[in-house]
Amino acid sequence: MENLDPIVQETLARINEQVSNNPVVIYMKGTPQMPSCGFSxxxxxxxxxxxxxxxxxxxxxxxxxxxxxxKYQDWPTFPQLYIDGELQGGCDITLELAENGELKNLMAAANAKVAE
Known part of the structure; x- marks a missing residue:
């Protein structure tokens, strides 16, 4: 993150804090209750x-x-799903994980770590 504009550095640090402090976090357009795009x-x-x-x-x-x-994980589109600090991917990958049952397992495991 060196040689970056201070605003960019601060924003990337804020994103890192959100990803680190939430077992599961989705960056999306809108909210789960009122999404602003079909992918989100x-x-x-x-x-x-x-x-x-x-x-x-x-x-x-x-x-x-x-x-x-x-710029955070070199993923150009939204939504972006992070589980246990790791980028899983966007909409297609999230739906694929849901379809094969992995999404619930990954989320449950990440949430359980916080509960310990």
């Missing part, structure tokens, strides 16, 4: 359907996160 809607619904807890960040409500999140 489908990904968030897949998370809701697991019954597991998760956090979300509405990238439309934070211009700096919207602009700089793609």
């Amino acid at each position: 809607s489908r990904a968030a619904q897949a998370l809701v359907d697991t019954g597991e807890k998760f956090a979300f960040v509405n990238v439309l409500a934070d211009a700096l996160i919207f602009e700089h999140l793609p």
